Amino acid sequence: MNDLEDQLRRALLRQEPPEGFADRVMERIPAGRRGWQRNWMAVAAAACIAVVGGASWEQHQRRVEGEKAKEELIYALTVASESLQTTKQIVTR
Amino acid sequence: MVETAKVCDAFSRALAGDRSAFAELVRKHQAMVFSIALHSLRDASLAEELAQEVFLDLYGHLRDLQSAAHVEFWLRKVASRRCIDYVRRRRRQPSVGLEDAPEPATGPVERDPFLSETLRRLTASLPDRARMVVLLRYREDLAPAEIAETLDIPLNSVKSSLHRALAMLREKLERTQVRK
Numbered sequence: 001m002n003d004l005e006d007q008l009r010r011a012l013l014r015q016e017p018p019e020g021f022a023d024r025v026m027e028r029i030p031a032g033r034r035g036w037q038r039n040w041m042a043v044a045a046a047a048c049i050a051v052v053g054g055a056s057w058e059q060h061q062r063r064v065e066g067e068k069a070k071e072e073l074i075y076a077l078t079v080a081s082e083s084l085q086t087t088k089q090i091v092t093r
Numbered sequence: 094m095v096e097t098a099k100v101c102d103a104f105s106r107a108l109a110g111d112r113s114a115f116a117e118l119v120r121k122h123q124a125m126v127f128s129i130a131l132h133s134l135r136d137a138s139l140a141e142e143l144a145q146e147v148f149l150d151l152y153g154h155l156r157d158l159q160s161a162a163h164v165e166f167w168l169r170k171v172a173s174r175r176c177i178d179y180v181r182r183r184r185r186q187p188s189v190g191l192e193d194a195p196e197p198a199t200g201p202v203e204r205d206p207f208l209s210e211t212l213r214r215l216t217a218s219l220p221d222r223a224r225m226v227v228l229l230r231y232r233e234d235l236a237p238a239e240i241a242e243t244l245d246i247p248l249n250s251v252k253s254s255l256h257r258a259l260a261m262l263r264e265k266l267e268r269t270q271v272r273k
Binding site for chain 1: 127131132137210216
């Protein structure tokens, strides 16, 4: 092996950081769930709300359309009934 | 073997959100990350700050890593790149030297402390990428292909950087010794 390379390996020793390094790192990490877990939970909650909200909205829309169709049918039947009555009166006379 | 199993176990538990397991991972790799930063920046307090940030970054990216071995690779890569970026951003003289760093806890006894200190100083004076290539080769004992993967540069660039760095170190060392 090259002498300089050998000397470099000896010179560039692995050094431990000052005492308590790991504790200082842990102090900087917020307690509770990890950030990515929190984010994941938030995304999952938002997705649930979107799905449930979407389904409810669709159901509501269907009900509104149903009511509208029912009213239109009743109106059509009323008109038809009045027309029949008028025709009946004319025929009776 | 037992050590590897312990690290794998710590990785799995840390991934599940166990803080004490993450602290174990920090303790396992702290010397590697701190040494890269210290030899690169030659400033003990900056090295600690940078090393802490690397581990905080790891905490946020743990779910992206597949294994304990991947953690080690990731830490080495991020520490190396952060050191290069830091030196490029703040080209200034170190305010605290290696002499303020704690004594090595482990490792071989230096046969010639003066020569070793001169080599550390000369290594730190190398251009950014060359310095990191030398550190990864002789501090971390990585093969040129592994260095290329760590720094995300072509293998030929690693080889030429290493070759040039050694030539520069040899020349500077000779000049230093002639002056003495």
